[in-house]
Amino acid sequence: MSVLKHLKRVFTDWFLCGMLLATLLAYVFPRFGSTGGAMHAEWVINIGVFLVFFLHGVNLSSEQISHGLKNMRLHLMVQGFTFIVFPLLWLLADTLLGTRIAPLLMLGFFYLCALPSTISSSVALTGSAGGNVPAAILNASLSSVLGIFLTPLLVSFVVGSGSGGIDLGATLLDLCAMLLLPLVLGQLVRPLLGRFFARHKRYTNIVDKVVILLLVYAAFCNSMVSGMWQQQGAAVILGAFIGSALLLAAILWMTTRTARALKFSTADEIAAVFCASKKSLAAGAPMAALIFGANPGLGLILLPIMIYHPLQLIVCSVMAENYATRTRQEAQHLVRAAAPAPL
Structure with a gap:
């Protein structure tokens, strides 16, 4: 029954329905x-991505991050x-x-696999499960910043750099300009605007998701215009679903x-489990557009993360x-253990 409840909640989520609509x-x-x-998707999306990461910077609490610095083994495990x-x-x-899977799907x-962890869902799930929230905030935030550099670097190992691959130098500059710069600007204005945006965080989350939906729509539009989806069968979508499910099961x-x-x-x-197993669609969609x-x-490249x-x-x-x-149960056990013995 619990699984059905969560399935219903996910499939009535407007954002997930929005991905299908896109x-x-x-x-x-x-x-x-x-x-x-x-x-003019290229302009709309660039402006949207800059705004989203600026809002991430404004909402990122350096105080909470500093509380999570203590357990180095946990941090190394998550980032590893x-x-x-x-x-x-x-x-x-x-x-x-x-050799059995379409190259673009692979x-x-x-x-x-090269994407950073999520921030919002990792922290929310860690909190609801009774986990170490400061450590989750630190690791998810650190992962997002490291991903700006490590994700394109890892992708360049597979597709190559320069002619026929990605221009790693130009890509890193673009990612710094579009992702890291607004993140830093958001942190700089946080003392002035942090409380205002915290009161309206619901709306900033909506902006985040709308930009992702625009990215998904634009990516699939380009794929449709090129005729790529017409060349792929239902087996590709089934393969993406099975591969994503197996990957998640293995990593958990x-x-x-x-x-x-x-x-x-x-x-x-x-x-550790929630931060190390997550992959960020919020970072993955805009980074894919830049990389x-x-x-x-x-569209096919984004398909696994959209399913995952x-x-x-x-x-x-x-x-x-x-x-x-x-x-x-552990907390109740500790309370009983600490209770004085009856006289």
Whole structure:
């Protein structure tokens, strides 16, 4: 029953429904949102991405981050899984199955594996499960900043740099200008505007999601105009779903086992599992537009993260409830253990 409840919540989420609508609109009106189309997607999206990361900077609390600096083993585990273990899992899968999977879809899986962790859902789920929230805030935020540099670097190892690949230097400059600069500006104005934006955080979250939907729409418009989707069958979507589900299952098992092998407390285990298993669509969509440009295959490249995103929400929401029950039982046990013995 709990799983059905979470499934209902996810599928009635306006943002996830919006992703489905964006792909449908791209099928019906592909020219409007394609590069050079009437929407002028390249300009709209650039402005939107800059605004989104500025708002992230304003809402990022340096005080909360400083509270999470204590457990270095936890931080190393989270960042190691995010930027090392995920790509290594892709390398193993590519070695075993690479010749049987469409090259652009395989690149999409690698892009998923190279992305940073999420901030909002990682912190929210860690909090609801009774985990170490300051550590989650620190690791998710650190992952987002590291991803600006590490994600394009990792992608360049697969697609190459320079002619025929990505221009790594130009891409890093673009990412710094579009992602890091607004993040820094947001932090600088936080003392002046932080309280105002905190009161209206609901609306800033809406802006974030609307920009992602525009990115998804534009990516699929370019793919439709190029004829790429017409060349792909339903097997590609099924393969993306199965691959995303297997990847999530593997990484959740590995992060849980690693946290317990390192003898983390339950609170630290929760933060480690939720931060190290997440991948950010919020960062992935705008970064893909900057890394891959108007590549007609961008829709297929984004497909794995678009599937992985709702899957991680469903599965980790169920896990959060189980963890919350466990932390309550542990707290009750400690209270009983600390109670004075009856005379």
